[in-house]
Amino acid sequence: MRSVIVGTAGHIDHGKTALVRALTGVDADRLPEEKRRGITIDLGFAELELGDVRVGFVDVPGHERFVKNMLAGAHGIDAVALVVAADEGVMPQTREHFDICTLLGITSGLVVITKTDTVDEELLELVRAEAEELVKGSFLEGAPVAAVSARTGQGVEELKATLRGVALGAPSRSSRTVARLPVDRAFTMRGFGAVVTGTLVAGEVAEGAEMELLPGGARVRVRGVQVHGAPVRAARAGQRTAVNLGGVEASAVERGMLLAPAGRLVPTQIIDASVRVLAGAPRALRSRQRVRVHHGTAEVLARVSVLEEAGEIAPGAEGLAQLRLELPVAALPGERFILRSYSPQQTVAGGSVLDAHAPKHRGRDRAAARARLASLNAADDAARLAYFVETAGERGLRRAELAARTGWHDEALAAALAEAAKRELVAEAEGVAVARGLLERLAAGAAAEVEEFHRREPLARGMSRELLRERLFARAAPEIFRAALALAESRGALAAEREVVRAGGHSLELSGADAALKDRLEQIYREAALEAPTLEEALARADASPGRRAHVRKIFQLLVDAGAVVRVREDLFFHREALGRLVASLRDYGARHEPERLIDVAAFKELSGVSRKYAIPLLEYFDRERITRRAGDKRIILK
DSSP: OEEEEEEEEOOTTSSHHHHHHHHHSOOOOOSHHHHHHTSOOSOEEEEEEETTEEEEEEEOOOSGGGHHHHHHHHTTOSEEEEEEETTTOSOHHHHHHHHHHHHTTOOOEEEEEEOGGGSOHHHHHHHHHHHHHHTTTSTTTTOOEEEOOTTTOTTHHHHHHHHHHHHHHSOOOOSSBOOBEEOSEEEEETTTEEEEEEEOOBSEEETTOEEEEETTTEEEEEEEEEETTEEESEEETTSEEEEEEESSOGGGOOTTOEEEETTTOOOEEEEEEEEEEOTTOSSOEETTOEEEEEETTEEEEEEEEEOSTTSEEOTTOEEEEEEEEEEEEOOOTTOEEEEEESSSOOEEEEEEEEETTOOOOOGGGHHHHHHHHHTTTTOOHHHHHHHHHHHHGGGOEEHHHHHHHHOBOHHHHHHHHHHHHHTTSEEEETTEEEEHHHHHHHHHHHHHHHHHHHHHOTTSSOEEHHHHHHHHOTTSOHHHHHHHHHHHHHTTSEEEOSSEEEETTOOOOOOHHHHHHHHHHHHHHHHHTTSOOOHHHHHHHHOOOGGGHHHHHHHHHHHHHHTSEEEEETTEEEEHHHHHHHHHHHHHHHHTTTTTOEEEHHHHHHHHTOOHHHHHHHHHHHHHTTSEEEETTEEEEOO
16 A cells, blocks of 8 residues: 655645544644644644555644744655635745745645635635636646535545545655654653654664664664554555654654664765745845754754855745754755744745755855756766765765765665766775776876886885875875775886885886995895894995995895895894894704793893894894794794
């Protein structure tokens, strides 16, 4: 059975609640004050089965003081029943409610003329014409117009048939996004604990699911689910849903919160949006204007930053703006919102979210932001995902961040990523998504930086990886740094080694004098064996000229890079042949002292023939190289 939510809309005392009661038998006014005053103050709910369609009604208040309550119910409806009383016709709240439905992007509905028993046929036709004039050029132009009397029952059965047709023609909800239940009520039920209700706008809420309440992030468990008062194992998008929650008190839950899968969405306070200002708005929407943002069931104050070149969006016009919220909300691209003026409270505009986690746009970058955002309205999933990745820059976006930015479930996210990669819009770097063009520029920049390094340091084997990262990739994710090097290496531009990066075509060619100097340095350490000189002593013995020390150090570094000389400590080096002979002697000693294979410092000094000055650094080096392992004041010689 298909479930569709129909919301009433219209002026106070135009018979919305009486209409719902005539259709369903349920009095949607539940508050004592509503009974006493005879007006709807808060949201009311009822349901009606029409064959293969279940219609859930959201009855909203019509008084101008309670428009914010109306907005909390209007966010989740699939179709609207615009109610106009035959004895009054179109009134101010009729127009405001209709404007709100238009701004929320509702595309289905009908017009219902109530209280037909109070007027003659001529006046009824005048009200019908007035209602048709109101909706001309809108989504309700050409929609059914039903005339009923809730008091006598005239036209109610015909209205049910019309409602069924409207419900079947309402657009289906998107199946790409994760479950979201904007909370419109929270209360405690004896024996059950906290219960929240709302219209499930997407996904599924199942018994036993782990979820969280945003924006606070309180983790909760679904203990039970009801749809229209009946227990179910799971509720689906488009259903009025009550959820019994474990792990939270009802007093900690309030209207405006969002129930969503745990760890999936991230609240935001900066939103880029497409905004349309009502033609009847008293003035243009301008930057720094304070407004009330109604998103889902939440109402949040915000400052507007208009991105248009004129610095404002005129009445009747549409433009781009950034909303800087004073409190966080959980929003997703494509979701609709309403803007009302701060004071006096009046509906002035509405729009849709383009980027729910936008960076602040300042001064000069507004034109570029405007150009990028203009493409989002018509973007498909792959292009939209590529936009989010591009705006993240060198930081890139991980899967969890992409999920939070889009709200898509895993399958939809994977499909969009694959398509974006196929179009070469996005590349994946060890699970981090990065704009393909940016990765290409980073790879080219790394190759150019290393080439420049070789020109400055012709005797160096290559540029330190850490130095390269500090110079070009200070703000980049480590995965993107490695991916850029790998891309440059795959094209032969770079050769990345463990500690250094060199140009792909770089080869070290020494002059005859430098080659002789290199050989002389190596011979000093080879002959010294385990009685190695300090570096300064070796440099002095190789070339006595103080003015050449920096050059001789570079030649010496070539020996270290090639592994001919091994650094044991910052200022202590040994020839690899001497270390190799010592390791062989050490392992032979271990074999003769099975099974303990232990050696202390004194025995090591005797075995190696060195003083404590060399023994301790050598043993610490062997510990690092996994040749020995310290055991108290002795070492175990590893096999």
